[in-house]
Amino acid sequence: MSxxxxxxxxxxxxxxxxGLINGSFYAMLSLGLAVIFGLLRVINFAHGAQYMLGAFAxxxxxxxxxxNYWLALVLAPLVVGVIAVVIERTMLxxxxxxxxxxxxxxxxxxxxxxxxxxxxxxxxxxxxYAAPSQLSGGVNLGFMYxxxxxxxxxxxxxxxxxGTWLLIEKTRLGAYxxxxxxxxxxxxxxxxxxxxxxxxxxxxGAALAALAGVLAAPIYQVxxxxxxxxxxxxxxxVVVGGMGxxxxxxxxxxxxxxLEGLTKVFYPEASSIVIFVVMxxxxxxxxxxxxxxxx
Amino acid sequence: xxxxxxxxxxxLNAWYxxxxxLHGVDLDIREGETVTLLGRNGAGKTTTLRAIMGIxxxxxxxxxxxxxxxxxxxxxxxxxxGLGYVPExxxxxxxLNVSENLTLPPTVSDSGMSVEEIYTLFPNLYERRSSQGTKxxxxxxxxxxxxxxxxxxxxxxxxDEPTEGLAPVIVQRIGDVLVELKKRGMTILLVExxxxxxxxxxDRFYLMEDGRMVNSFPGHELDAxxxxxxxxxxx
Amino acid sequence: xxxxxxxxxxxxxxxxSAIVLGAVAIAALLAAPFFFYPVLLMSILCFALFACxxxxxxxxxxxxxxxxxxxxxxxxxxxxxxxxxxxxEPLAAILLGVAGAAVMGLVMGxxxxxxxxxxxxxxxxxxxxxxxxxxxxVPFTHGExxxxxxxxxxxxxIVDLNQPLAMYxxxxxxxxxxxxxxxxxxxxxxxxxxxAIRENERRAISLGYRVDRYKLGAFVMSAALAxxxxxxxxxxxxxxxxxDVQWQMSGEVILMTLLGGIGTLVGPIxxxxxxxxxxxxxAASDFPVLVLIGIIFVICVLLFRRGIVGEILELMKxxxxxxx
Numbered sequence: 001m002s003x004x005x006x007x008x009x010x011x012x013x014x015x016x017x018x019g020l021i022n023g024s025f026y027a028m029l030s031l032g033l034a035v036i037f038g039l040l041r042v043i044n045f046a047h048g049a050q051y052m053l054g055a056f057a058x059x060x061x062x063x064x065x066x067x068n069y070w071l072a073l074v075l076a077p078l079v080v081g082v083i084a085v086v087i088e089r090t091m092l093x094x095x096x097x098x099x100x101x102x103x104x105x106x107x108x109x110x111x112x113x114x115x116x117x118x119x120x121x122x123x124x125x126x127x128x129y130a131a132p133s134q135l136s137g138g139v140n141l142g143f144m145y146x147x148x149x150x151x152x153x154x155x156x157x158x159x160x161x162x163g164t165w166l167l168i169e170k171t172r173l174g175a176y177x178x179x180x181x182x183x184x185x186x187x188x189x190x191x192x193x194x195x196x197x198x199x200x201x202x203x204x205g206a207a208l209a210a211l212a213g214v215l216a217a218p219i220y221q222v223x224x225x226x227x228x229x230x231x232x233x234x235x236x237x238v239v240v241g242g243m244g245x246x247x248x249x250x251x252x253x254x255x256x257x258x259l260e261g262l263t264k265v266f267y268p269e270a271s272s273i274v275i276f277v278v279m280x281x282x283x284x285x286x287x288x289x290x291x292x293x294x295x
Numbered sequence: 296x297x298x299x300x301x302x303x304x305x306x307l308n309a310w311y312x313x314x315x316x317l318h319g320v321d322l323d324i325r326e327g328e329t330v331t332l333l334g335r336n337g338a339g340k341t342t343t344l345r346a347i348m349g350i351x352x353x354x355x356x357x358x359x360x361x362x363x364x365x366x367x368x369x370x371x372x373x374x375x376x377g378l379g380y381v382p383e384x385x386x387x388x389x390x391l392n393v394s395e396n397l398t399l400p401p402t403v404s405d406s407g408m409s410v411e412e413i414y415t416l417f418p419n420l421y422e423r424r425s426s427q428g429t430k431x432x433x434x435x436x437x438x439x440x441x442x443x444x445x446x447x448x449x450x451x452x453x454x455d456e457p458t459e460g461l462a463p464v465i466v467q468r469i470g471d472v473l474v475e476l477k478k479r480g481m482t483i484l485l486v487e488x489x490x491x492x493x494x495x496x497x498d499r500f501y502l503m504e505d506g507r508m509v510n511s512f513p514g515h516e517l518d519a520x521x522x523x524x525x526x527x528x529x530x
Numbered sequence: 531x532x533x534x535x536x537x538x539x540x541x542x543x544x545x546x547s548a549i550v551l552g553a554v555a556i557a558a559l560l561a562a563p564f565f566f567y568p569v570l571l572m573s574i575l576c577f578a579l580f581a582c583x584x585x586x587x588x589x590x591x592x593x594x595x596x597x598x599x600x601x602x603x604x605x606x607x608x609x610x611x612x613x614x615x616x617x618x619e620p621l622a623a624i625l626l627g628v629a630g631a632a633v634m635g636l637v638m639g640x641x642x643x644x645x646x647x648x649x650x651x652x653x654x655x656x657x658x659x660x661x662x663x664x665x666x667x668v669p670f671t672h673g674e675x676x677x678x679x680x681x682x683x684x685x686x687x688i689v690d691l692n693q694p695l696a697m698y699x700x701x702x703x704x705x706x707x708x709x710x711x712x713x714x715x716x717x718x719x720x721x722x723x724x725x726a727i728r729e730n731e732r733r734a735i736s737l738g739y740r741v742d743r744y745k746l747g748a749f750v751m752s753a754a755l756a757x758x759x760x761x762x763x764x765x766x767x768x769x770x771x772x773x774d775v776q777w778q779m780s781g782e783v784i785l786m787t788l789l790g791g792i793g794t795l796v797g798p799i800x801x802x803x804x805x806x807x808x809x810x811x812x813a814a815s816d817f818p819v820l821v822l823i824g825i826i827f828v829i830c831v832l833l834f835r836r837g838i839v840g841e842i843l844e845l846m847k848x849x850x851x852x853x854x
Contacts, residue, residue: 043648095831110824112781114824116821116822183386185350186382188370191400194370194371232655233659235655276656277660
């Protein structure tokens with residue numbers, strides 16, 4: 001068996017794959033956080049809860065209604081997106097223009113409500129969710145064994161991230177979004193319905209988190225705690241990348257995921273804190289973040 | 296007055312937070328007319344435009360466009376009703392290229408210029424259509440800011456100090472553009488400090504002081520009133 | 531963020547009544563263990579001090595720390611370890627916890643004050659989560675079990691703290707010490723500069739203040755006082771566990787302060803009392819506490835951002851204005 005730095009290569013590749021998977025989720029979630037923050041100036045603490053909600057929606061659709069994974073990929077984000085739209089209209093929109101910390105506190109409260117409610121109903125333990133039959137099994141790539149579902153998640157998340165990036169950079173809606181991120185009042189003075197744009201952005205951001213949740217369901221267990229554990233790491237990712245750049249958020253997500261995977265190989269004790277350590281170093285060297293602009 | 300004004304402002308009061316900045320401003324603009332607001336810095340010219348657009352929200356009074364009251368409308372409906380705004384700071388978006396900046400404001404009527412017509416009028420915008428908006432020179436940014444509202448088919452264009460900080464040759468060019476727009480029958484409310492520029496295009500002048508309209512006179516009287524204006528404006 | 535309530539200090543008549551009120555409150559606290567369950571009271575006192583320490587930062591510097599659990603829980607671990615393994619005298623163990631929290635505050639604060647507002651909140655949260663992961667892995671914290679069976683010991687080698695009343699009065703003394711320390715800080719020249727930074731940071735910089743040093747100083751003081759609360763709690767309850775270092779605990783202290791009134795001196799005490807009493811009340815039922823905490827958060831943010839005490843002060847202010 002071949003080795004690199006004394007580590008058997010299949011183990012190394014395996015951890016890189018796990019890193020890529022985690023990185024996929026970091027990327028998708030920090031992307032949504034960055035888009036929401038850019039326009040609404042709200043750090044969406046409920047982002048993790050919305051991710052958890054997506055996973056639970058898939059789980060419940062399957063177990064209560066027999067709706068399969070593929071439909072859940074569409075329905076769960078839709079449901080969560082609609083809930084988010086209601087939240088934005090009834091609550092978040094009252095906080096625009098005041099200290100952005102209140103938006104953080106409100107969404108934190110919402111995250112607690114969601115997490116608490118699901119813990120109450122389903123307990124803290126995770127529920128299994130099987131990968132769809134089309135994606136079960138694996139292939140031998142010669143240098144490693146690749147479970148098909150994991151390969152699918154990496155590809156799907158790349159498609160989602162690039163798709164979102166294209167939506168923002170290349171479409172008319174994206175142009176509204178970019179312009180409103182710079183100067184919302186002026187964009188509204190040009191006749192664009194900015195309040196609606198804010199609502200849609202929050203809804204889409206939450207739907208993106210839910211989509212990530214459905215993708216995550218067969219990999220991690222569906223658990224009420226899955227969101228809050230993840231969101232704090234994603235916050236660190238966002239601090240490292242800086243929220244000024246969409247592409248920056250995506251790249252930082254994948255890179256830190258892989259770095260975390262590699263740490264698991266070479267120094268497993270530090271794997272759970274390596275992203276925070278990177279954050280601390282970035283704060284010392286470049287406080288605005290790797291892709292951030294000084295405010 | 297021969298016809299009912301296209302844009303009619305009556306007793307407009309406005310506040311920045313607690314401070315009362317406009318005191319009963321009256322203003323009329325007839326269709327096809329170019330009207331210029333004169334006044335010192337801080338007299339309330341820009342504030343008047345912002346209050347008419349609804350960017351400044353705390354207002355009282357009447358603002359009517361073709362008889363339709365704009366005061367109660369949400370901000371984005373004001374543009375949709377037919378007001379086009381060219382802000383003093385030009386408001387070119389850095390994250391949009393020139394062509395995206397140009398097509399950003401939604402069209403509000405089908406009377407606007409097409410993108411082709413605009414590029415014919417502003418050939419250098421066409422050349423730089425893929426550049427980042429804020430990479431343009433100051434003069435080009437001003438052209439872009441004006442071009443942007445021409446495309447939407449707005450009935451009245453509110454133009455805030457288009458010549459500020461620009462070289463004489465560019466000011467000349469913007470003057471030509473405004474003359475061209477007048478020929479096309481555009482209605483323009485202009486804020487301007489540059490008399491010579493304003494004289495070329497303005498049909499009427501309003502004079503503002505401390506948030507009030509203190510005088511108004513037709514364009515041809517400008518030369519005769521020069522001394523009086525110099526005193527009020529302190530230039 | 532903060533609601534400025536320097537109101538009491540400005541009004542001599544009210545100031546006198548505040549002193550009277552304070553004396554009554556202290557008398558009530560002295561008598562309280564004869565009427566209420568001392569453990570509940572001590573729990574309230576520890577959390578009230580924790581919330582006051584947190585409020586020092588948010589209320590008077592305008593910095594929202596989402597990582598104060600690290601100081602509270604970290605100090606609890608240090609104290610528990612010193613008291614149990616090294617068999618230190620309880621007050622010395624508490625002092626060690628405070629010193630540990632202050633050092634942690636220095637490190638975390640040094641990193642976090644490089645960013646402001648929302649980023650500051652996210653950074654403190656991430657750093658405290660890192661600390662929680664470390665606590666899970668290093669041996670001295672005993673992982674999921676925590677440090678159990680910490681002896682209360684003899685205060686200065688004399689007073690047996692296993693006596694509930696002795697423990698209660700020590701806790702009360704520590705609480706009062708912490709509270710008056712905060713009061714002194716807020717009303718010192720240092721505190722005035724902090725408030726100036728909160729109101730307008732750029733202006734404070736242009737006046738020549740080394741704003742970062744003041745912020746870091748406030749952060750360390752806040753961390754040390756949060757540590758004092760955590761250390762005392764470890765001695766009172768005789769254990770230190772992961773619960774105290776996790777982000778939920780940081781959320782709870784934010785809630786207590788928000789509910790009572792950010793930037794008011796007594797608000798955090800009111801908030802902490804209510805939250806602890808509520809948790810105590812709900813402990814017997816199977817109602818999900820997390821949901822209730824979340825709901826209170828949402829209600830506070832949407833309906834009364836000044837908090838209970840802040841709203842009352844605002845009401846009094848408006849009344850006296852109306853009367854004048």
